[in-house]
Amino acid sequence: MALVVEDLINLRNGAAPVNLDLVRDMTLGTDAWLDRFVPYYLDQFIPSGGSKVKVLLGNEGSGKSHLLRYIQQSAQARHYTAVYLSARTAGPKLCDVPNLYRLIAGTIDMDQLITGLSRKVAESLGYGATIYSGRDKLLPYVMEEGYGAPDSAREIRMATARLLKNADLSPACFTCAFTLLKDRLISDDPEGARAALRWFRGEKLERFERRDSGLFETLQKATARRWLDSLLKLIVLSGQQGLAVLIDDLDVLYERSPETGRFLYTPANIKDTYELFRQLIDDADLLQNFLLVLAGRRAMLDDDRRGFKSYEALWMRLQTGLVPSGRFNPLCDIVDTDEHLKALGDDFPARLSSHLGTVFSQYGLKKKPRDPALDTLPPQALKSVVINNVFSADEAQTGGVQ
Numbered sequence: 001m002a003l004v005v006e007d008l009i010n011l012r013n014g015a016a017p018v019n020l021d022l023v024r025d026m027t028l029g030t031d032a033w034l035d036r037f038v039p040y041y042l043d044q045f046i047p048s049g050g051s052k053v054k055v056l057l058g059n060e061g062s063g064k065s066h067l068l069r070y071i072q073q074s075a076q077a078r079h080y081t082a083v084y085l086s087a088r089t090a091g092p093k094l095c096d097v098p099n100l101y102r103l104i105a106g107t108i109d110m111d112q113l114i115t116g117l118s119r120k121v122a123e124s125l126g127y128g129a130t131i132y133s134g135r136d137k138l139l140p141y142v143m144e145e146g147y148g149a150p151d152s153a154r155e156i157r158m159a160t161a162r163l164l165k166n167a168d169l170s171p172a173c174f175t176c177a178f179t180l181l182k183d184r185l186i187s188d189d190p191e192g193a194r195a196a197l198r199w200f201r202g203e204k205l206e207r208f209e210r211r212d213s214g215l216f217e218t219l220q221k222a223t224a225r226r227w228l229d230s231l232l233k234l235i236v237l238s239g240q241q242g243l244a245v246l247i248d249d250l251d252v253l254y255e256r257s258p259e260t261g262r263f264l265y266t267p268a269n270i271k272d273t274y275e276l277f278r279q280l281i282d283d284a285d286l287l288q289n290f291l292l293v294l295a296g297r298r299a300m301l302d303d304d305r306r307g308f309k310s311y312e313a314l315w316m317r318l319q320t321g322l323v324p325s326g327r328f329n330p331l332c333d334i335v336d337t338d339e340h341l342k343a344l345g346d347d348f349p350a351r352l353s354s355h356l357g358t359v360f361s362q363y364g365l366k367k368k369p370r371d372p373a374l375d376t377l378p379p380q381a382l383k384s385v386v387i388n389n390v391f392s393a394d395e396a397q398t399g400g401v402q
Contacts (some may be wrong), residue, residue, distance in 0.1 A: 014383030055244030058337030116238025242289030250296030
């Protein structure tokens with residue numbers, strides 16, 4: 001249960017650690033929402049081909065980032081490709097599907113994806129997981145059956161083509177995946193594989209690369225949804241349950257640059273971002289095996305100029321179930337993390353404090369003095385509880401920090 005320095009820094013700031021096992025162990029009070037969300041969406045709805053967009057909104061310290069990380073850990077444990085992104089640090093602005101695709105494709109584990117697809121090709125030829133791992137060449141295994149290299153390579157190419165054809169990919173994505181699998185299964189083609197990987201991530205290829213690879217299509221608004229759909233199909237084809245994308249820190253939509261004092265997102269950027277979310281909600285029947293969870297502070301709901309209400313087409317799709325009922329609604333598409341915290345009970349901070357003490361001790365950490373930063377946060381905020389129980393590594397005794 002080794003921790004990295006980033007885990008300790010995050011804990012001292014009251015943020016969720018990057019160690020997903022620690023996130024799971026820290027979590028308390030799953031009965032209010034997570035115990036309903038995870039079994040329904042991750043175990044049933046998404047694997048059966050469903051698509052869903054959920055939004056977490058609440059004040060600072062209400063547990064939004066921790067809930068996202070918990071969903072990420074739960075998704076990975078269930079064999080999903082799970083991608084966590086911070087809108088503040090991810091890079092390209094979340095203004096359209098091409099940028100979203102680049103962020104996702106640049107984060108997923110391509111080696112894992114190609115390995116899973118390679119195993120599927122091998123299985124179609126009779127080489128199960130006990131024989132072929134998917135990480136080396138399949139050609140020698142086929143040649144052991146008495147076939148020559150050309151015949152063996154042809155059989156593998158035909159099996160690869162059948163597998164990808166049945167997945168109903170776009171022609172360009174078919175070419176890209178075929179190139180990558182041919183490099184893994186038959187013979188090394190570093191230049192072709194390098195160009196295919198760059199194309200897959202949405203990068204522009206040089207003219208000679210497009211000519212040699214046959215990848216002439218470029219990522220733009222007219223093609224991005226087809227690329228995203230093909231990515232989802234490849235993920236499922238590789239043996240994964242689906243794709244879970246968790247986007248944190250949407251507060252960036254109404255934050256100003258500390259250097260210039262200007263808003264980081266222009267009104268046009270905000271409109272494009274909300275249109276992106278609207279499209280993903282409406283594409284539920286087209287994008288299968290896809291879960292998107294967004295998180296931001298309450299201003300996303302309350303700010304009439306830059307929040308969800310400023311884009312009526314999105315707001316109309318999100319507000320269902322927001323009628324005040326006096327209690328937390330776990331079925332709502334907009335999950336109120338402040339109400340979620342209240343639903344856990346007035347004694348939850350005290351129970352969490354005791355729980356964290358036990359968990360952090362198991363990870364070989366000891367308590368440090370109280371941080372004055374606690375005085376600026378509401379006493380009930382989960383962030384306050386984490387900071388108050390933050391532990392510092394005693395490397396001489398534990399050796400647990402890397």
